[in-house]
Amino acid sequence: MTIATQAPPMRYPRLAQPWIALFLAVLAELGIAFFVLNVVAVPLIAVWVGIPMLLVFVPATRWFANCHRTMLAGFTGEPIPRPYKKPPMPGILKWLRTTLTDPATWRDIVWLIVNATIGFTLCLLSAVLFLATLFYLVYPLLVGVTPEGVFTEPFGGLFTVNFWTSFLMVPVALIAFMIWQAAGERLLKANAFMARSLLGPTESAKLALRVRELAESRAETVDTQAAELRRIERDLHDGAQARLAALSMNLGMAEEMVNRDPAQAAALLTEARESASTALSELRDLVRGIHPPVLADRGLEGAVKALALSCPFKVDVTIDIPGRPAAPVESAAYFAVAEALANAVKYSAATNAWIQITHEQEKLHILVGDDGIGGAVIRPGGGLYGIERRLAAFDGTLTVVSPSAGPTTVIMELPCESSSLKTTPSSGTD
Numbered sequence: 436m437t438i439a440t441q442a443p444p445m446r447y448p449r450l451a452q453p454w455i456a457l458f459l460a461v462l463a464e465l466g467i468a469f470f471v472l473n474v475v476a477v478p479l480i481a482v483w484v485g486i487p488m489l490l491v492f493v494p495a496t497r498w499f500a501n502c503h504r505t506m507l508a509g510f511t512g513e514p515i516p517r518p519y520k521k522p523p524m525p526g527i528l529k530w531l532r533t534t535l536t537d538p539a540t541w542r543d544i545v546w547l548i549v550n551a552t553i554g555f556t557l558c559l560l561s562a563v564l565f566l567a568t569l570f571y572l573v574y575p576l577l578v579g580v581t582p583e584g585v586f587t588e589p590f591g592g593l594f595t596v597n598f599w600t601s602f603l604m605v606p607v608a609l610i611a612f613m614i615w616q617a618a619g620e621r622l623l624k625a626n627a628f629m630a631r632s633l634l635g636p637t638e639s640a641k642l643a644l645r646v647r648e649l650a651e652s653r654a655e656t657v658d659t660q661a662a663e664l665r666r667i668e669r670d671l672h673d674g675a676q677a678r679l680a681a682l683s684m685n686l687g688m689a690e691e692m693v694n695r696d697p698a699q700a701a702a703l704l705t706e707a708r709e710s711a712s713t714a715l716s717e718l719r720d721l722v723r724g725i726h727p728p729v730l731a732d733r734g735l736e737g738a739v740k741a742l743a744l745s746c747p748f749k750v751d752v753t754i755d756i757p758g759r760p761a762a763p764v765e766s767a768a769y770f771a772v773a774e775a776l777a778n779a780v781k782y783s784a785a786t787n788a789w790i791q792i793t794h795e796q797e798k799l800h801i802l803v804g805d806d807g808i809g810g811a812v813i814r815p816g817g818g819l820y821g822i823e824r825r826l827a828a829f830d831g832t833l834t835v836v837s838p839s840a841g842p843t844t845v846i847m848e849l850p851c852e853s854s855s856l857k858t859t860p861s862s863g864t865d
């Protein structure tokens with residue numbers, strides 16, 4: 436099974452499209468009302484009346500545009516991101532200033548009028564082609580006859596036909612159908628692309644959004660690293676450091692007693708040896724938490740297989756990566772799998788689990804699934820949340836699909852360029 440992300444398929448079935456087109460055409464004309472209200476409200480700011488008007492109309496227009504973004508994404512196969520400046524500054528006047536200086540507000544208004552003209556025409560044409568097909572197909576059935584034997588044509592008579600000649604309209608239906616087949620969806624797509632160019636973010640808005648995302652992920656990475664350092668410091672302070680202090684004390688006391696009371700000195704030395712070995716094992720655990728030796732020695736594949744073997748149930752492992760990812764990526768992938776698997780052991784009551792790791796489209800695709808009870812959630816402070824943040828530092832994502840009756844699937848994607856994959860096994864913790 437591949438987990439590659441592809442452009443989402445068309446959401447709407449072919450036969451639903453004419454009705455959606457009709458609906459969009461009606462909405463396009465409704466949009467004129469939003470256009471007029473906004474255009475009237477802006478100059479009225481000078482006499483203050485415009486302010487309450489805009490406080491209502493701008494959010495209403497954004498809501499209207501957002502509904503279209505969602506609907507039209509189905510035709511282009513890609514979501515149309517919301518380009519608005521976020522977050523609006525607190526305070527009504529500041530909010531108004533942010534909103535009115537946001538180019539997206541004005542592009543929405545331009546879209547309203549373009550949609551009411553070009554968009555309306557494209558949608559209506561797409562709908563009319565299909566409706567014409569239906570109309571001319573049933574046309575012969577609509578031709579009636581009065582008790583006097585006079586033929587009456589549908590809708591007052593578009594053409595002068597009688598019952599038999601009305602069948603001549605059937606080829607017209609077929610021609611309309613063929614045109615609709617060839618052009619109906621394209622017309623809707625053209626409308627969606629037109630809307631996308633006005634409703635989607637501009638290149639500079641995309642860059643601003645990206646900068647904001649990077650700033651957020653950098654802040655989170657710094658936080659995570661600081662928290663990790665504090666954890667290591669605490670572990671060393673409460674663990675190895677305390678044991679070594681006890682060890683040093685015991686050795687000092689044993690040194691004093693060795694001549695006076697050799698038996699007591701021997702007991703203290705035994706205690707010191709125990710402290711030393713506990714400190715050593717705590718230090719080993721700590722090192723394993725920072726960079727597991729198995730990962731350094733055997734790479735992601737070996738380390739994940741070792742994780743799978745330590746599970747109390749059967750875990751199928753499929754790994755297909757053409758080399759070793761860079762150490763930080765490998766480490767993030769390993770800890771992500773370890774957390775998902777640890778959760779499966781702790782909560783899922785599963786009898787089977789599976790791990791798939793592939794490399795496609797310059798990304799590591801990692802899937803960890805179990806056939807357990809489901810109900811996994813990402814909640815702040817939890818391990819899954821931590822992994823999500825950790826992957827975000829690499830521009831990676833984590834998605835949990837876990838309905839209440841199971842199964843649970845944790846899907847993770849981690850950017851990893853093919854050129855960064857090492858074909859020779861790396862050694863040590865480079």
Ligand SMILES: Nc1ncnc2c1ncn2[C@@H]1O[C@H](COP(=O)(O)OP(=O)(O)OP(=O)(O)O)[C@@H](O)[C@H]1O
Pocket residue numbers: 778779782783805807808809810811812813814816817818819820843
């Ligand atoms: N595979 C799973 N099957 C069923 N429930 C799960 C599964 N994974 C997670 N959960 C549920 O989702 C919750 C969140 O998991 P998460 O790993 O984020 O936190 P945690 O395991 O409770 O804490 P931590 O990871 O810090 O020990 C868990 O408390 C558990 O109820």
Ligand SMILES: [Mg+2]
Pocket residue numbers: 774777778817818819
């Ligand atoms: Mg957990």
